Structure formats: C-alpha cells, structure tokens
Amino acid sequence: MKILVTGGMGFIGSHIAEYHASRGDRVVVLDNLSRGRLLPRAHGCSDLNRDYLLNLHHISHVEADIRDRQAVMEAAAGCDVIFHAAGQTAVTTSMRDPAEDFSVNVTGTFNILEAARLCGVGTVVYCSTNKVYGANVNKLGIREEPTRYAFCDSHADGIGEEFPIDRCEHTPYGCSKLTGDLYCQEYARCYGLRTAVFRMSCIYGTRQFGMEDQGWIAWLAYATLRGLPITVYGDGKQVRDILYIADLVDAYDRFLHSDLEHGVFNLGGGKGFSVSVLELLDILQGITGKRSPLTFREWRHSDQKVYISDISGAASALGWHPRTSPAEGIATLVDYLARNGSSR
Numbered sequence: 368m369k370i371l372v373t374g375g376m377g378f379i380g381s382h383i384a385e386y387h388a389s390r391g392d393r394v395v396v397l398d399n400l401s402r403g404r405l406l407p408r409a410h411g412c413s414d415l416n417r418d419y420l421l422n423l424h425h426i427s428h429v430e431a432d433i434r435d436r437q438a439v440m441e442a443a444a445g446c447d448v449i450f451h452a453a454g455q456t457a458v459t460t461s462m463r464d465p466a467e468d469f470s471v472n473v474t475g476t477f478n479i480l481e482a483a484r485l486c487g488v489g490t491v492v493y494c495s496t497n498k499v500y501g502a503n504v505n506k507l508g509i510r511e512e513p514t515r516y517a518f519c520d521s522h523a524d525g526i527g528e529e530f531p532i533d534r535c536e537h538t539p540y541g542c543s544k545l546t547g548d549l550y551c552q553e554y555a556r557c558y559g560l561r562t563a564v565f566r567m568s569c570i571y572g573t574r575q576f577g578m579e580d581q582g583w584i585a586w587l588a589y590a591t592l593r594g595l596p597i598t599v600y601g602d603g604k605q606v607r608d609i610l611y612i613a614d615l616v617d618a619y620d621r622f623l624h625s626d627l628e629h630g631v632f633n634l635g636g637g638k639g640f641s642v643s644v645l646e647l648l649d650i651l652q653g654i655t656g657k658r659s660p661l662t663f664r665e666w667r668h669s670d671q672k673v674y675i676s677d678i679s680g681a682a683s684a685l686g687w688h689p690r691t692s693p694a695e696g697i698a699t700l701v702d703y704l705a706r707n708g709s710s711r
C-alpha cells in the first residue's frame with residue numbers, strides 16, 4: 368500500500384508513519400514542520416521525529432502546507448490511504464488567532480478530502496477530538512472527589528458518539544475540528560469515500576513534545592523532569608481518559624482492515640484509564656522523585672471538568688481495547704523524555 372500521512376513529523380503522525388513503514392508500506396509524510404517552530408528552542412526536540420523517521424526505510428517527506436492544494440493533490444496521487452493528522456492543535460492558539468486555526472483545520476482538511484476524492488484514494492482517517500462536544504459535557508451531573516471530578520451515574524461509562532454537539536461553547540478549535548469531522552462524514556455519504564473519524568480524548572507517548580498549550584501529559588512530564596515551574600489552570604481536578612499511542616495506532620489499523628465503509632468513534636483510554644492533573648503530578652513524582660513548583664490560575668475557556676470517552680462503539684465495531692495502562696505508558700514517556708531533548 369501507499370500511505371500519505373499529513374502531520375507525519377508530529378507526535379501521532381510519526382507513529383502512524385513508523386507503523387506502516389515497518390509493515391513494508393510506502394509512506395509519504397506531508398508536514399510543514401510548524402510544530403518545531405512552536406516549541407521553545409531549549410526543548411531541543413523539534414527535529415527528532417524527522418531525523419528518526421527519515422532513517423527508516425520506506426518513508427519520504429514532502430515539506431508542504433496542507434493549505435497548498437496543489438501540493439496536497441500531488442502527494443495524494445497514487446495513495447491508497449490518507450491519515451490526516453496535520454492540524455492546528457491548541458485551543459489557546461485558536462482563541463488568539465482564529466483565522467489561522469480556521470485556515471489550517473478547515474481549509475486544510477477540505478483540501479485533503481478533495482484530493483482523496485479527485486485522486487481516487489480509498490480511505491481517509493481523520494484525527495478528530497473530544498472538543499467537538501465542547502462545554503456540553505459540563506452540563507452533566509459532576510461530583511467532586513478529593514483529587515478529581517467524576518461523572519455522576521448517568522454517564523458513568525463516559526461520552527458516546529451520540530452526545531449533543533451544538534448549542535454550547537466550543538472554542539474556535541472545537542469549531543474548526545468539528546467542521547473537518549462533519550466534512551469527513553459527508554464525503555462518505557455524498558461521494559462514497561471511506562472515512563473514519565476518531566474523536567480522541569488525550570493521546571500520549573514517545574515522540575510527543577508537549578508544551579503548556581497542548582500535549583499536557585508530555586508537558587508536565589518534561590517540566591517535572593527538568594524542575595520547571597508548572598501553572599495549573601483551574602483546580603487540577605480536571606480528568607481525561609488517556610490513551611497510549613500504540614493503542615491508537617492499533618485502532619486505526621483495525622478500521623483499515625475492517626469491512627466498515629465509514630465510522631465515527633470516540634477514542635481514549637475509557638473509564639479504566641483516566642487521570643486528573645493532580646493525580647498525574649503524583650504519578651510523575653513517584654517515577655522521577657521530583658516535583659515542580661506549582662502555581663494555580665483561572666480556568667481556561669470552555670475547559671471540560673471531566674471527559675471520559677465511552678469506547679464501547681470502537682470496542683464492538685473494531686474489536687479494539689486499550690491495553691497500555693497509564694502506569695506503564697507514562698513511565699515509557701518519562702524514560703523517552705529523559706533520554707531525548709536538552710535541558711535548559
């Protein structure tokens with residue numbers, strides 16, 4: 368197979384690319400390397416994914432922007448599958464610059480779908496997000512426990528795919544990702560393109576270079592390792608279900624090899640694998656023996672107090688279950704970050 372991975376020099380995309388290259392597929396990575404420009408120089412990691420991938424067989428890199436329609440068309444030509452992982456990824460950035468967020472996430476995604484349609488690409492897999500449900504989840508019954516928030520019994524299994532997506536605060540990022548999500552669904556209905564939309568909660572793992580604005584597990588691990596001060600927005604009891612990257616790639620692969628014509632899946636660690644910010648800081652202290660100085664500030668716009676994916680849809684349609692426990696996955700990430708990237 369020939370595979371196009373947009374955003375393939377980023378965290379999720381690099382794992383998709385590595386997985387398919389290891390199976391002998393020809394992999395084209397289209398990435399404008401903008402993630403590296405968001406990271407502080409001292410992070411030292413912006414080129415690591417590129418260096419790593421280009422040392423593997425079967426992977427080539429097209430340095431281009433997904434908003435460049437011609438470049439996307441040329442990269443998509445002859446491909447069987449597109450994994451669309453490129454994107455503007457931070458809620459905070461989308462608040463500061465909604466035009467940039469819109470152009471990357473909406474125009475960029477539209478270009479991918481059009482290229483797939485016009486070039487006869489069979490399948491498009493889209494990296495959507497739990498933010499499509501916006502602040503609606505905060506309207507549910509939530510109870511406060513000593514270190515975390517939890518859904519009351521009505522949503523004890525988490526948020527399913529039928530959960531309402533409108534009439535709430537989304538943030539520009541939530542809107543732009545939802546627009547791409549809906550377009551993927553429509554291209555399946557209108558044009559018979561095989562599309563999978565994965566509404567992901569919090570994915571983490573090696574080759575993730577987090578920063579305060581995005582990639583919170585990797586950011587808190589990085590800051591803890593290096594003794595950097597940490598700002599917690601809100602009270603730190605926010606909860607997410609967390610999914611290790613290898614389990615995500617497994618879910619994508621199961622869709623690819625299934626008979627499904629299209630699908631929308633909420634994906635995360637589910638209720639079995641969830642953690643709050645405060646709990647993560649304790650886990651990191653247990654692994655590293657270190658604790659960064661903490662400052663608490665105002666809640667961020669539309670932050671979800673608790674988000675747990677109901678993963679039963681993916682489980683029944685794909686025969687998929689998350690396997691990597693938070694303890695195992697976080698220890699692997701910490702080990703990776705300790706060995707890669709320079710200190711300040």
Ligand SMILES: NC(=O)c1ccc[n+]([C@@H]2O[C@H](COP(=O)([O-])OP(=O)(O)OC[C@H]3O[C@@H](n4cnc5c(N)ncnc54)[C@H](O)[C@@H]3O)[C@@H](O)[C@H]2O)c1
Nearest residue numbers: 374376377378379398399400401402432433453454494570
């Ligand atoms: N990491 C998560 O927990 C998570 C959760 C939900 C959704 N997502 C979505 O998954 C996707 C991948 O996220 P990630 O964590 O790997 O982020 P990432 O920043 O590590 O990777 C994104 C990659 O896309 C590239 N990129 C950005 N804008 C581009 C453009 N205009 N043209 C070409 N390349 C561009 C970046 O250089 C980067 O390498 C994103 O669409 C994100 O919205 C991620």
